[in-house]
Amino acid sequence: MALFKPIQVGNIVLKNRIGMASLTRNRAQNTYPMELMREYYVQRASAGLIIAEATLVTRQGTEWPHAPGIWDEKHIAGWKNITDGVHEAGGKMYGQLWHVGRVGHPDAPEQKLAGVPVYAPSAISARGGKFRHIPGNPGYVTPTEIDDPWIIIRLFKEAAINAKKAGFDGIQLHGANGYIISQFLDSNSNKRTDQWGGSVENRARFPLEVLKAVREVFGRDVAIKLSPAGGYNDMGMPLQETLDTFSYLISEADKLDIAFFELVRYAKQYDVEYDGVLRATQHDILESYRPYIKNAKLFLNAAVTPEEGEALVSAGKIDGIFIGFNYITHPDVVERALHGKPFDNVPDIPHLQTNATVTDWSTGYTDYPRAQY
Structure with missing residues (x-):
């Protein structure tokens, strides 16, 4: 089965081609990774x-409290505990570097x-937004234009240096979903x-310069989503x-000898309606x-089933897949896929992320x- 064949990605060999996508779970305490997060990833x-x-990569007013950071020694130690656990369990782990850009909020505790x-x-606000942890559930605000983007690029590089110290096998830039890299790419948010x-x-230019900066730290073991x-x-x-922008970016990024691209295809559940x-x-x-x-290698994300992934990898169209939501509810995605077991755990929707009503953060986490084999 093609999905279960090892593959070299950058400088490391993956034991199979099913990746666990980055999933915002909000179990960090004051931005610091907790012991419970080690258990989750292991x-x-x-x-x-x-x-x-x-x-x-820097403290920002995200839409969700309890998101982790990686800008100081305590962050490094917290993440090192997690990567050590994953490695001891035979796994490989990339960090994902993130700057939210215009989708932060000045009234969020982290932003203050x-x-x-x-x-x-x-200075163009995004439509929508709902900051549930801020009184009144406000939407997005008009941001301040970045005077010198090189300052932000240096933050990404410093975060990559910290990620290296924390034992990650590589790093992925979060260039998807409307965060700062997307904001530079999109002509509607970049004037x-x-x-x-x-x-x-x-x-x-911005995503390519960030890729070059973090590549100075991790070499080939760099990816972009x-x-x-x-x-x-x-x-x-x-x-x-869109075609002109992303074909140019992907072509130029591929010349930098990075490990892989993770491309997120259209998914209706993530689309938004305006007017x-x-x-x-x-x-x-x-x-x-x-x-x-x-x-580079190519991995596909967004509602890709193991069956579809098997067909696409076998046909040579992609090198592997990333699975997101099913990894929240099934710690044994690979084993279930290998043995043909269904993904039948019921999502604990109220506890997917932490909120004021959640006292035991292990609940829904x-x-x-696991299935019986």
């Missing part, structure tokens, strides 16, 4: 590769502690007239502009961008049963 170490939950404005490529905006080449169809967090350009119109730019991600990937 439970899922049979994955070919685990991508850690999105991890902030940061002491800086909500930054973005341009700059300097070298960081305007043309396709200028809008792609992209969602060209957009939709989420008010992302999306006209089709031709009666769906936001996403629906198109075939594989057909559109596969030809531009000549060196580490308490899902």
